[in-house]
Amino acid sequence: MYKLSGVTKQYSRGKETVHALRGIDLVIEDGDQVVIQGPTGGGKSTLLQMLGALDRPTAGSIEFDGVDIAKLSETKLTRLRAEKIGIIFQSFNLIPTLTAQENVETALAPMGTKPAERRRLAAEALESVGLGERLHHLPGELSGGQQQRVAISRALVKKPKVLLADEPTGALDEGTRDEILALLDGLWKEYGLTFIMVTHDSHIAKSAPRLATIKAGQVTITDQARQTAPVSY
Amino acid sequence: MFLIYLRRELRRRKKAALVISMGLALGIALVITVNSVSAGMTAAQDKVLQSLYGLGTDMTVTKAQTSTTSTNGTPKFSFGAKDDSSKTQSSDNVRVQGFQTLKSTVVTQVSAQKGVDQAVGGLSLSVTKVDGSFTQGKAQSTTGSGQRGSTGGQPKVQGGGADFSVNSYTVYGTDVANLDLGPMTTSKITKGVDFTSSQSNSKVVVVDSAYAKTKKYSVGDSITISGTKFKIIGIATADSGDSTANVYIPLKQAQTLSDSKDLVTTVYVKATDSKQIDTVKATIQKNVSGTTVTTSADLASTVSGSLSTASNLATSVGKWLSIAVLIAAFLVAALLTSSAVSRRVREFGTLKALGWKSGRVTRQVMGEAFVNGLLGGALGIALGLAGAYTVTAISPTLTASLGSTSSGGGPGGGGRPGQQAAAKAIDIALTAPVSVNTIAIAVALAVAGGLIAGTFGGWRASRLRPADALRRVE
Ligand SMILES: Nc1ncnc2c1ncn2[C@@H]1O[C@H](COP(=O)(O)OP(=O)(O)OP(=O)(O)O)[C@@H](O)[C@H]1O
Numbered sequence: 001m002y003k004l005s006g007v008t009k010q011y012s013r014g015k016e017t018v019h020a021l022r023g024i025d026l027v028i029e030d031g032d033q034v035v036i037q038g039p040t041g042g043g044k045s046t047l048l049q050m051l052g053a054l055d056r057p058t059a060g061s062i063e064f065d066g067v068d069i070a071k072l073s074e075t076k077l078t079r080l081r082a083e084k085i086g087i088i089f090q091s092f093n094l095i096p097t098l099t100a101q102e103n104v105e106t107a108l109a110p111m112g113t114k115p116a117e118r119r120r121l122a123a124e125a126l127e128s129v130g131l132g133e134r135l136h137h138l139p140g141e142l143s144g145g146q147q148q149r150v151a152i153s154r155a156l157v158k159k160p161k162v163l164l165a166d167e168p169t170g171a172l173d174e175g176t177r178d179e180i181l182a183l184l185d186g187l188w189k190e191y192g193l194t195f196i197m198v199t200h201d202s203h204i205a206k207s208a209p210r211l212a213t214i215k216a217g218q219v220t221i222t223d224q225a226r227q228t229a230p231v232s233y
Numbered sequence: 234m235f236l237i238y239l240r241r242e243l244r245r246r247k248k249a250a251l252v253i254s255m256g257l258a259l260g261i262a263l264v265i266t267v268n269s270v271s272a273g274m275t276a277a278q279d280k281v282l283q284s285l286y287g288l289g290t291d292m293t294v295t296k297a298q299t300s301t302t303s304t305n306g307t308p309k310f311s312f313g314a315k316d317d318s319s320k321t322q323s324s325d326n327v328r329v330q331g332f333q334t335l336k337s338t339v340v341t342q343v344s345a346q347k348g349v350d351q352a353v354g355g356l357s358l359s360v361t362k363v364d365g366s367f368t369q370g371k372a373q374s375t376t377g378s379g380q381r382g383s384t385g386g387q388p389k390v391q392g393g394g395a396d397f398s399v400n401s402y403t404v405y406g407t408d409v410a411n412l413d414l415g416p417m418t419t420s421k422i423t424k425g426v427d428f429t430s431s432q433s434n435s436k437v438v439v440v441d442s443a444y445a446k447t448k449k450y451s452v453g454d455s456i457t458i459s460g461t462k463f464k465i466i467g468i469a470t471a472d473s474g475d476s477t478a479n480v481y482i483p484l485k486q487a488q489t490l491s492d493s494k495d496l497v498t499t500v501y502v503k504a505t506d507s508k509q510i511d512t513v514k515a516t517i518q519k520n521v522s523g524t525t526v527t528t529s530a531d532l533a534s535t536v537s538g539s540l541s542t543a544s545n546l547a548t549s550v551g552k553w554l555s556i557a558v559l560i561a562a563f564l565v566a567a568l569l570t571s572s573a574v575s576r577r578v579r580e581f582g583t584l585k586a587l588g589w590k591s592g593r594v595t596r597q598v599m600g601e602a603f604v605n606g607l608l609g610g611a612l613g614i615a616l617g618l619a620g621a622y623t624v625t626a627i628s629p630t631l632t633a634s635l636g637s638t639s640s641g642g643g644p645g646g647g648g649r650p651g652q653q654a655a656a657k658a659i660d661i662a663l664t665a666p667v668s669v670n671t672i673a674i675a676v677a678l679a680v681a682g683g684l685i686a687g688t689f690g691g692w693r694a695s696r697l698r699p700a701d702a703l704r705r706v707e
């Protein structure tokens with residue numbers, strides 16, 4: 001799935017240069033579930049951006065199914081994101097003016113799915129996360145947990161290979177957090193996904209199958225109770 | 234998705250859309266109103282100038298003036314002062330207005346000049362008629378030479394046993410062989426018939442409708458001017474409501490009446506090319522000595538009063554104001570659109586993270602700005618039309634005074650036959666006609682405004698990175 005070698009990311013602002021990632025080597029297999037943990041500013045989000053093809057590394061290579069993301073053109077990166085990568089965020093990032101269903105549909109727009117088909121798939125995805133009754137609600141009319149469910153539907157409606165999550169429960173209370181985590185765990189297995197989640201939460205980290213710890217731009221990976229989802233493709 | 238997203242954005246962020254489109258609307262409305270009022274001013278000014286020497290006349294030729302003030306000779310009346318009180322006497326004094334005449338040959342000379350299409354001569358007369366009876370004493374006459382158009386003064390003088398009235402009116406001798414040019418072109422025959430080219434020796438008259446009304450003249454009646462009987466063949470109504478003369482007679486008759494054979498007061502000239510007027514003016518002035526050539530531009534520059542003030546305001550201040558407001562509106566629309574993009578950095582970043590192409594996001598932003606522009610255009614046209622119609626509905630009256638204070642050689646009484654001493658003041662109701670062109674300009678401006686704003690916003694949106702989806706700041 002992923003093979004990272006010597007991935008370095010530097011942000012330069014004026015004379016200052018921030019070394020967010022300093023030579024990361026990491027292999028993630030199909031169907032893996034990896035939790036990335038580490039102190040704030042350690043480079044977790046930066047690594048997730050590299051994995052999600054949102055940004056290119058300064059140096060090193062990121063192989064995604066044998067293709068080096070670092071060398072892909074912008075058009076191809078966009079295409080890769082549209083087809084293969086599902087992503088969810090701490091603050092949900094739903095489009096406030098669109099309904100739940102329409103928000104999910106935005107993930108299908110780049111693939112040229114026909115409107116009727118798009119609506120059907122979106123409704124299905126929302127039903128599968130228990131929001132079949134809230135298709136036409138605006139994000140502002142939904143609770144945090146419900147909004148994150150919409151975001152999860154949006155990430156998965158296109159049947160991606162990878163699901164990336166940056167602190168998906170960071171903005172939720174404990175009860176909701178557990179619900180969402182259980183949902184994600186279920187979907188990981190059901191969809192046969194490679195699931196990579198960044199978290200601050202040591203409780204989550206403890207029970208993670210594989211744990212990657214990032215400190216000062218460097219990673220150490222520990223297999224705690226490694227298991228892989230039954231990959232269906 | 235494009236349309237759904239566009240609709241949702243516009244509907245759920247109405248305020249932002251309204252602010253942008255209202256800004257554009259104000260600018261566009263101002264352009265429409267100023268444009269229309271300007272058009273109204275131009276129309277009003279044209280009307281004023283036309284009332285002077287008719288349609289199609291590009292310039293007039295008059296005798297170069299020799300003195301600054303007209304030698305306004307006191308008219309003489311010869312009444313036999315008889316003691317017989319029962320006897321009624323009448324006397325007409327016919328004078329050439331302005332006392333400045335040109336030989337008829339000048340007309341031919343002028344028409345032979347390069348660039349001259351047509352030249353027609355005309356003779357303006359003023360007639361002072363005294364009717365009355367008296368036993369003794371002298372008549373203290375008040376000439377009506379200062380009166381313009383209409384009825385003329387009718388002071389009843391009763392002094393020294395005298396009881397008579399003074400009636401003064403103007404007569405214009407028109408070249409019946411050429412009715413296309415000259416003062417009569419601004420009047421329409423509303424009753425009876427116009428002159429025909431064969432009538433140069435006929436004793437026929439066309440009376441201005443306003444004058445006919447006060448005198449209760451109608452077609453078929455006759456008027457006696459200085460002892461000659463003229464038959465009324467037509468009633469003419471001036472387009473501007475302000476006629477050049479009270480009565481019109483064939484030029485030859487006017488020359489006979491005033492004892493000015495082969496003389497004219499004014500030559501009306503039409504140029505072959507209306508863009509070459511200044512050249513033609515120079516040619517005439519050079520080749521035909523002793524003449525003053527007055528173009529409508531010369532006359533326009535002598536127009537003063539509230540019309541010219543307002544007209545200057547509309548063309549200078551109004552134009553710059555609407556340009557300034559329009560630029561401001563465009564800038565505001567562009568800045569607001571761009572700042573709206575800033576507020577939506579995470580939203581657009583997220584869409585890019587979801588695999589939306591830059592172009593798709595840019596198109597979305599441009600679409601919104603474009604609709605805002607169209608909305609602004611529609612609002613602006615509505616506002617502008619309302620503005621223009623309000624002006625038309627109120628029809629503020631503007632006064633135009635025409636150059637009367639000219640000194641020797643100036644355009645003085647050039648256009649208007651005679652009457653150098655009196656200022657010609659015309660009241661004109663201002664209208665603001667909205668032309669299709671103006672509306673087209675407004676629509677173009679709205680589209681341009683939307684596109685400018687959209688380009689600004691779209692450019693900003695295109696520069697956002699998918700990683701902006703993770704930005705904390707909102
Ligand atoms: N766009 C950027 N420009 C400059 N510096 C950046 C940028 N993004 C991240 N950094 C810097 O890179 C380092 C790693 O940031 P990153 O967001 O990956 O940390 P993190 O582990 O996700 O932290 P947190 O737990 O607070 O989310 C930090 O020092 C951060 O300031």
Ligand SMILES: [Mg+2]
Nearest residue numbers: 044045046166
């Ligand atoms: Mg982070």
